[in-house]
Amino acid sequence: MTNNDWSQDEILDLKKKCLEVRRNILDLTFYGSSSHLGGSLSSVEILTCLLFRIMSINPDLPQWGKRDRLVISKGHAAPGMYAVMAARGFFPAEELKTFGKSGTRLQKHLDMHKLPGIDASSGSLGQGLSIAAGMALADRMDGKERFTYVLMGDGEMQEGQIWEAALTAAQHKLDKIIAFVDDNQMQVDGFTKDILNVEPLVQKWESFGWHVQRIDGSDVEQILKAAALAKSVQGKPHVIIADTIKGKGFDFMELQVEWHSRGLTEDEYRSAVNQLAAAEAVLTAQTGKGA
Amino acid sequence: MYPKIDKPYGAGLLKLAETHPELVVIDADLSRACDTGDFAQKYPERYFNLGVTEANMIGVSAGLALSGKLVFSATFACFITQRVYDQVAISVAYMQNNVKLCGIEAALTSGSNGATHQSMMDLALMRALPNMRVYDPVDAVSLNAVMHYEADHPGPAYLRGIRKSGPAILDPAAAADPRKALILREGRDATVIASGIMLERALAAVDELAKTGIEVRVVALSCLKPIDEETILRCAAETGCIVSAENHTVIGGLGSAVSEVVGEACPVPVVKVGIHDAFGEVGSAEYLAEKFRIGVPDILAAVNKAVELKKK
Numbered sequence: 001m002t003n004n005d006w007s008q009d010e011i012l013d014l015k016k017k018c019l020e021v022r023r024n025i026l027d028l029t030f031y032g033s034s035s036h037l038g039g040s041l042s043s044v045e046i047l048t049c050l051l052f053r054i055m056s057i058n059p060d061l062p063q064w065g066k067r068d069r070l071v072i073s074k075g076h077a078a079p080g081m082y083a084v085m086a087a088r089g090f091f092p093a094e095e096l097k098t099f100g101k102s103g104t105r106l107q108k109h110l111d112m113h114k115l116p117g118i119d120a121s122s123g124s125l126g127q128g129l130s131i132a133a134g135m136a137l138a139d140r141m142d143g144k145e146r147f148t149y150v151l152m153g154d155g156e157m158q159e160g161q162i163w164e165a166a167l168t169a170a171q172h173k174l175d176k177i178i179a180f181v182d183d184n185q186m187q188v189d190g191f192t193k194d195i196l197n198v199e200p201l202v203q204k205w206e207s208f209g210w211h212v213q214r215i216d217g218s219d220v221e222q223i224l225k226a227a228a229l230a231k232s233v234q235g236k237p238h239v240i241i242a243d244t245i246k247g248k249g250f251d252f253m254e255l256q257v258e259w260h261s262r263g264l265t266e267d268e269y270r271s272a273v274n275q276l277a278a279a280e281a282v283l284t285a286q287t288g289k290g291a
Numbered sequence: 292m293y294p295k296i297d298k299p300y301g302a303g304l305l306k307l308a309e310t311h312p313e314l315v316v317i318d319a320d321l322s323r324a325c326d327t328g329d330f331a332q333k334y335p336e337r338y339f340n341l342g343v344t345e346a347n348m349i350g351v352s353a354g355l356a357l358s359g360k361l362v363f364s365a366t367f368a369c370f371i372t373q374r375v376y377d378q379v380a381i382s383v384a385y386m387q388n389n390v391k392l393c394g395i396e397a398a399l400t401s402g403s404n405g406a407t408h409q410s411m412m413d414l415a416l417m418r419a420l421p422n423m424r425v426y427d428p429v430d431a432v433s434l435n436a437v438m439h440y441e442a443d444h445p446g447p448a449y450l451r452g453i454r455k456s457g458p459a460i461l462d463p464a465a466a467a468d469p470r471k472a473l474i475l476r477e478g479r480d481a482t483v484i485a486s487g488i489m490l491e492r493a494l495a496a497v498d499e500l501a502k503t504g505i506e507v508r509v510v511a512l513s514c515l516k517p518i519d520e521e522t523i524l525r526c527a528a529e530t531g532c533i534v535s536a537e538n539h540t541v542i543g544g545l546g547s548a549v550s551e552v553v554g555e556a557c558p559v560p561v562v563k564v565g566i567h568d569a570f571g572e573v574g575s576a577e578y579l580a581e582k583f584r585i586g587v588p589d590i591l592a593a594v595n596k597a598v599e600l601k602k603k
Contacts, residue, residue: 112386120357124381130347131382134354141315141336142358161378164347172339 006053006224012287014220017087018048019280022249024083024096026264026272033100034263035108038253039153040080042184042217042244047077047084049223050149059089062117068146069119069135073128074153074182075109076261081118082106090117126159128152129179133165136174136237147231150179155187157198163208169237170209177237178230182217184246188260205239217242250275293458293491296431300393300452301326303438304363308334311442315355317341317364319348324454325365325395345370349378349390356388361442367401368394368410368451376416379447384420389445391438392417397427397451398538399571399579400488409571415543417449418516425516426450426469427487427537427545431457433513436469451487460490461511472519474526478506481594481601482526482533486512486545489536489564489585496590507594515545520552527557532597534562536590541565560600562593 021044029035051057055068072081079099086093091105098104105114109123120131132150139146156162169177181201185192192198205212211233215222223242230238246260247253250272264272296302304327307314316330318340331338341348345366352362364371371394372379383390394413401408417425424446428434434453441448465473472484476497485493490511497507508530510522527533533553535546546563553559566583580586 120353121381121386124377126346127350127353127378127382130350131354131357133347134351134356135358136354137339137351138315138355138358138360141360161344161346161350164344165350168341168344168347168351171342 009287011221012283014048014052016280016283017052018044018220019276019283020087021048021080021083023273023276024086024093025079026269026276028079028083028096028099028106030264030269031097032106033108034261035079035100036076036261037079038186038246038259039074039182039184040077040083041248041250041253042246043077043080043151043182044084044248045218045220045223046151046180046182046242047080049220049227051084051088053224054227055149056146059117062090066144066146068149070149070151071120071128071132071135072110072122072151074125074151074156075122077151077153077182078106078108078110081110085117125153125156126161129162129165130168132177132179133169133172133174136169136176137172139176140174147176147178150177152179152181154181154183154185154192154198154201157181157201158196166205166208166210173235174237175234178227179237179239181239181241182244183241184244186246186255186257186260190257201241205241209236211236211238212241214241214243217244218248249279293430293460295456296459297456298326298329299431299434299457300365300395300438301329303435304330305333307438307442308337311361313359313361314442315339315360315362317348317352317362319343319345319366319370321366321395324367325393325452326455327365346375346378349375350382352390353382353386353388356390357386360389362390363393364390365393365395365452367408368397368413369408372410372413372416372449380420383447384422387422387446390447391441392449393452394449395452395454397487398566399576399583399585400454400538402574402576402579405573406570411540411566411569411571412543413449413451414515414539414545415547418543418548422447423516424448424514426514427539428453428469428513429485429487429490429511430460432459432461432463432466433469433511436463436466437513440469458491470514470517470519472510472512472522474508474522475511476507476509478508479530480505480507481597482508482510482530483536483590483594484510484512484523484526484533484545484549485536486515487538489538492585492587493536493590496587496594499587499591500594505594505598512545515548518548518552520556523549523552524557527553527559532560532562532601534564534590534593534597536564536585538585539565541567560597562597562600564589564593
């Protein structure tokens with residue numbers, strides 16, 4: 001499932017998967033524990049495309065030695081990662097309800113030693129790109145052709161270590177790194193541009209020697225295209241600035257600062273489930289009508 | 292006094308490279324200070340100088356380790372501990388990565404650079420991290436033993452390195468297991484437990500004390516964590532008081548570690564020789580030893596104090 005051609009039906013399937021993942025996120029936070037909803041929902045399309053289509057992985061063999069690897073540098077997107085992993089078959093969806101509860105494998109931030117399939121623990125921002133650079137250096141030494149994917153946030157661009165790692169990856173021409181910036185324009189305390197502006201990101205990454213693309217990060221087809229293009233360009237590490245929407249998928253959450261980390265009331269949960277059902281009906285009506 | 296061994300860290304890496312093809316060596320623009328040049332020249336494909344990016348250096352080391360590499364990363368002790376503490380905590384200790392952090396010119400051995408470069412609290416910081424083994428090797432022989440032990444035992448470790456050359460005090464066969472504290476001199480009146488550069492000073496101090504009829508046991512202790520509790524408790528029981536000697540703040544280092552052990556199982560006086568809650572300054576080794584009270588006279592005074600306390 002790593003070829004670069006896809007039909008409209010496959011795109012439709014991915015969109016449906018994204019709805020399933022959003023449902024998983026709702027359940028995880030409603031039945032489990034309050035979570036970082038906003039930044040998880042904005043990364044749904046990226047993570048779904050990665051785990052279902054772009055990456056070469058095997059849920060039955062999470063430690064498979066030739067797998068592509070994924071570093072979730074914005075570790076607070078753990079709910080999004082768990083939701084996709086459950087949909088992909090790494091563990092039963094029922095376990096999502098243990099999220100954030102005592103004794104769970106599903107920690108608020110990712111713990112590689114608790115949950116197989118996590119390639120690096122995270123939660124303290126800014127460290128993932130360096131780890132990915134080390135992984136890519138090792139793969140080159142070992143003659144492994146696999147890719148290392150990274151998910152970062154736009155708020156995370158404020159961490160200095162990201163730019164140290166950006167220099168390193170460019171210096172060593174680590175073209176097996178494909179990094180996504182889930183650019184949902186918001187951080188804990190408000191809009192990124194108001195707190196500490198990180199733009200212009202395209203020019204910044206280009207000037208650091210990276211191959212840069214900017215896409216609509218809520219559009220699965222654009223995500224697939226960008227990843228395919230990144231794989232074809234050699235000699236530079238790749239970053240895909242994905243414009244996303246914090247809280248994507250639910251009208252009362254989108255672009256609302258409070259949804260960085262608050263939980264759902266029962267009414268909000270029911271409303272969100274209904275919005276997913278409506279979106280599902282729209283997709284179902286499109287099935288079979290694709291090109 | 293003792294024969295010197297040149298570039299013990301660099302020489303250790305060259306030896307390990309022959310038996311450990313997975314070894315990767317990392318620098319952050321201090322390759323000359325870390326004596327890694329020979330390794331870089333002989334194994335360029337297994338060597339990366341990451342420039343002045345210490346936080347990034349920890350993460351890259353972690354990523355290499357996550358891919359099966361045995362990683363030795365070195366820079367000044369202050370930069371590889373206090374500067375990047377969260378990176379070490381999360382990317383190395385929490386993830387249990389096979390990364391060996393080597394701190395060069397620890398504490399007052401960085402006399403020429405002064406306070407900003409003197410890691411007075413590196414051992415305390417590293418000792419507080421779960422999963423982290425911590426070493427302050429007493430000589431070049433011990434440093435070599437630490438490097439070989441760590442190469443064969445996956446997991447995070449912090450070791451203080453020795454720049455340019457270091458004394459050979461220990462018998463290599465006896466020192467092969469760096470976790471074991473070694474009794475170098477017998478005595479019944481007190482025990483001096485010394486780590487790092489303080490071993491030479493401790494031996495000089497007990498020679499002086501012997502002239503006054505005080506028989507002092509000397510223990511060389513390179514591994515602060517996990518610490519050799521058995522030897523410490525035996526010394527506490529048999530000599531009734533302990534002096535710790537460390538090139539480090541007395542808050543959280545060797546003296547604290549020894550106190551923690553005896554306090555729970557065999558309470559005896561523990562008098563700490565070390566740096567007393569201070570930042571450093573430039574100066575010769577002699578000047579700094581006197582100013583920060585980690586010289587031979589300070590060990591002498593501490594032993595006398597400990598012996599007096601024992602009588603109470």
